[in-house]
Amino acid sequence: GQNIDQPTEMTATEGAIVQINCTYQTSGFNGLFWYQQHAGEAPTFLSYNVLDGLEEKGRFSSFLSRSKGYSYLLLKELQMKDSASYLCAVRGVTSGGYNKLIFGAGTRLAVHP
Amino acid sequence: EPEVTQTPSHQVTQMGQEVILRCVPISNHLYFYWYRQILGQKVEFLVSFYNNEISEKSEIFDDQFSVERPDGSNFTLKIRSTKLEDSAMYFCASSYTGDSGNTIYFGEGSWLTVV
Numbered sequence: 001g002q003n004i005d006q007p008t009e010m011t012a013t014e015g016a017i018v019q020i021n022c023t024y025q026t027s028g029f030n031g032l033f034w035y036q037q038h039a040g041e042a043p044t045f046l047s048y049n050v051l052d053g054l055e056e057k058g059r060f061s062s063f064l065s066r067s068k069g070y071s072y073l074l075l076k077e078l079q080m081k082d083s084a085s086y087l088c089a090v091r092g093v094t095s096g097g098y099n100k101l102i103f104g105a106g107t108r109l110a111v112h113p
Numbered sequence: 114e115p116e117v118t119q120t121p122s123h124q125v126t127q128m129g130q131e132v133i134l135r136c137v138p139i140s141n142h143l144y145f146y147w148y149r150q151i152l153g154q155k156v157e158f159l160v161s162f163y164n165n166e167i168s169e170k171s172e173i174f175d176d177q178f179s180v181e182r183p184d185g186s187n188f189t190l191k192i193r194s195t196k197l198e199d200s201a202m203y204f205c206a207s208s209y210t211g212d213s214g215n216t217i218y219f220g221e222g223s224w225l226t227v228v
Contacts, residue, residue: 033217042204042219043156087156100169101148101217103156 002026004104006088011110012078020073020107022088031091033101034062034073038084046073046086075109083111115139117220119205125226126195134190134223136205145188146206146217147180149173156204162188195227 003025012018024032031050035043049055049064049071061074073086085106092100118137126132138145147159160170162180179191188207192199205220 035219040202040224042221045216045218048216089156100158100161100171101156102158105155 002090002092002102004088004090004102006086006104006107008105009108009110011112012075014078014080014111014113016078017074017076018078018109020075020086020088020109022071022073022104024069024071024088024090024104026090026092026102028092029066029090032062032064032071033089033091034060034071035087035089036084037087037106043087078111080111080113083109085109117205117207117218119203119220119223121223122221123224123226125228128197128227129194132192132195132199132225134192134203134205134225136188136190136220137186138188138205138207139218140186142207142209142218144168144208144210144215144217145180145182146208147190148204148206148219149201150204150222151198151201159190159203192225195225197227200225200227 006022033048034046036046037043046060047055047062049062052064054063059076064071085108087106088104089101092102120135145162148156150156158171160174161168177193181189202222202224204222206217208215208217
């Protein structure tokens with residue numbers, strides 16, 4: 001089966017660091033994406049991991065451990081505008097190729113002053 | 114920066130009516146997708162499309178749904194006879210290839226309300 005777990009909600013303080021975890025069990029793996037989604041808007045690409053390790057992109061970093069089926073998104077120097085849902089999505093290897101993203105339910109992050 | 118565009122942004126339709134949602138993928142992209150998100154729920158894959166044919170579809174994508182690339186730029190999702198449970202945000206997306214290294218970019222979504 002396909003299962004992607006992330007915490008439902010998190011809160012953090014402006015200027016702080018927050019780590020959002022994601023664990024996955026999928027029938028095949030071909031990369032993990034993190035997207036940001038503000039309410040009523042489209043998912044916006046943040047980061048991508050296909051090999052183990054850390055990918056850094058400005059204030060955002062993402063880590064992957066394929067053996068553990070685990071990833072995290074690290075947000076530094078939090079700003080109020082970072083209040084959004086953060087979606088973990090696994091690119092599955094399907095019979096038709098690599099064409100399907102399987103999303104977790106998302107983590108709603110609230111940043112407060 | 115190139116982007117995926119969708120129309121309409123919001124449509125209200127009566128149950129049983131046909132709806133067509135339109136998308137213009139990023140111009141050099143070859144893979145196109147439709148996803149949907151029911152209010153308060155996770156984003157769900159519907160269908161992927163490559164080389165003028167469906168390459169993958171989910172259980173949600175039944176006979177009521179169809180996709181088409183009528184010309185060189187548009188990609189459409191048709192729902193033949195809408196049901197109340199079809200009410201959702203429908204996202205079009207595209208990527209250059211289907212390989213692991215390629216990001217999937219999403220459009221702003223079409224919010225469909227079936228009454």
